[in-house]
Amino acid sequence: MLKVYAYYVETLVFRFSVGSDDIPETPAWLETEDFPPLSPRAAIETSRLVVLDMLKDYPYAEPEFHACALKKTHDSDRGWWYYEVEWRVYPPEYGDRSSLTVPVLLNGRVPAYDVFDYEDRALAWQG
Template sequence: MIKLYSYYFETLLFKFSFGPEQGADTPAWAEEAPFPPLAPRAAIAASSEALAEMLADYPCAEPSFDACALKRSGPNGWWYYHVSWMVWPPECDGGDRSEIHLPVMLNGQVPPYQVFDFENRFEAWSD
């Protein structure tokens, strides 16, 4: 099981957990294949849709894409994209901003996530 954590300013903590049950191992990226089964642009698009859903109830300026990295993790070496977005407060004065990271599995899905209030963030690491 892979667990990733991402903060939204100092207000919320998003916890992503994924493994074979969520499709982390399919499709596999064959060792002889030069490219992964999911194109980076498809991963960015999937993360953009998920980010809009995640932040629908929170005020923010339009997020801007920052980075997309292909990572390998977990005991079985599952590949996934680690997509980063910069999110500014609604006034968008160039000041305080938050970088939100979303995993996208090679099946094109952003795994389920849990949301923790900042005050309860330690619960995210309890399991």
């Protein structure tokens, strides 16, 4: 199982989990194809909407796009890739920015995520 973690101002930990159930629904990006099945711009827009939803209950400044990377999984010989889209978020009460990374599968879907308070962050790495 692939797990991607994102942190918000050392207050919250978000854990995205991608399991074997997600793989059949995700198109492969084969070595013979020049472009992935989902464009980077579509992945960026999808992740932006998810970041806004993730932070809807917390004060923040408008997220700023930072980076979009294609990543291979350990199953990459089958052509399974995903995007990791990184956002910079500035909480109003803190001077430091926070970075949130959102995985986007090549079918345009963002995996479900769990939210952990920073004090309970050890739970994010269990199970």
